[in-house]
Amino acid sequence: MTVVTSPPVDSPGRDHQDAYAVSAEFYDLLQAERDEARVRSLYRDDVGRARVGVVDVGAGTGCVTLMSLLESRVPVHAVEPARCMRTPLMTRLASLSAELTTRVTVHPYALDEAGLHGVADVAVCHNTVACLHPAARRALWPAVAEALVPTGVLLVQLPPARLPRHETTHALPIRTVGRHEYGGRMVTSADVDRIRARFEYWVRDDGRVLRRHDETFWMWPATRTEMIAELERGGFIPLPERSDPSVLAVRRTRP
Ligand SMILES: C[S@@+](CC[C@H](N)C(=O)[O-])C[C@H]1O[C@@H](n2cnc3c(N)ncnc32)[C@H](O)[C@@H]1O
Structure with a gap:
């Protein structure tokens, strides 16, 4: 089965319904263990403060959301527009x-459609902006600025x-579930201005x-300098x- 997931240029960010339709089945099995350790080491101290x-921007199956719940005592907002990713997120919760x-509150929208105002002093955008x-x-x-209180901090994993x-080619770990072995790989290549x-x-x-299944995602490169200028x-x-x-930290300017 082949699914190609690419945001249409004229309505960026609005094609969320079927995104991750293939990958959701394999996502936590093949990636969660490594991701959990990584997000803890990258963001634990920030969410603890x-x-x-x-706000977890692009919560996916909930790796950052769960870590934020465990490491903080404050409300956590998981923003996830794709139904296929929200399903394992809700199961985890x-x-x-x-x-x-x-x-924890789950917002089933893209962040700019979620209507969040001043709900957080920390926002995490992990493994999201590249796509x-x-x-x-x-x-x-x-x-994100709107969702944060003045002086709130945003942590962005850079593309x-x-x-x-x-x-x-990057091999994903092999996992055994009962009689079956699960595995895979990610193949990246350049295509004009995208990956x-x-x-x-x-x-x-x-x-x-x-x-066998496959799903293609597109990523857009951006340098740290470009990201800072944009932010x-x-x-x-x-x-x-x-x-x-690999993580850029920025602070909201006062209004
Ligand atoms: C590659 S996944 C990563 C999920 C999670 N952060 C992780 O590291 O496992 C990126 C997620 O961002 C979500 N996303 C895409 N555009 C978004 C937007 N504008 N606002 C919030 N989430 C978005 C996608 O639906 C997808 O689940």
Whole structure:
């Protein structure tokens, strides 16, 4: 099965219904373990300092949302427009204690459609902006600024700075569930001004492939300097560089 997921240029960010239709089945199985450790090390201290709320922009299956609930005592807003990703997100939240679920609200919209005003002093945008068409990306920053209180902080995982020179293959971990093995790979390559990221998944039984699926996403590169300029126009000022340069921290300018 092949699904190509690409935002139409004339209505960026509005084609969310079927995005991740293939990948959602495999997402947590093949990526969550690594992602959980990574988001904890990248954002735990920031969400631990939150006193108003945390916004998880592009919550996906809820990796940052869960970490934010565990590491803070404030309300958490999980913003996730794609139904296919919200489904595992809701399943993850359903397994939590009432103390945690009372603090989390799921917004089934793109952030600029969610109507959030001053609900948080920390916003996290992890593994999300790379997949946004530049027009959709630029539309995101004023919406993040609006969702934050004055002086609120935004943490953005930066997109790739440039197009890849060669096709690159990255193997996903192999996981066993009962009699079956699950695995896959991500193949990235340049396509004019975009990066094609093709996720290929397989399920095997005793070495025999039972099924294969793939889904293609598009990513748009932007350098750190370009991102800072864009965020400044969107109402933010950069904070000092962090120990991990893959994340850019910016603060909302006062109105
Ligand atoms: C690659 S997933 C990453 C999910 C999660 N942050 C993670 O790291 O596992 C990116 C998510 O951003 C969501 N997204 C795309 N545009 C968005 C927007 N304008 N506002 C909020 N979420 C958006 C997508 O639906 C998708 O679930």
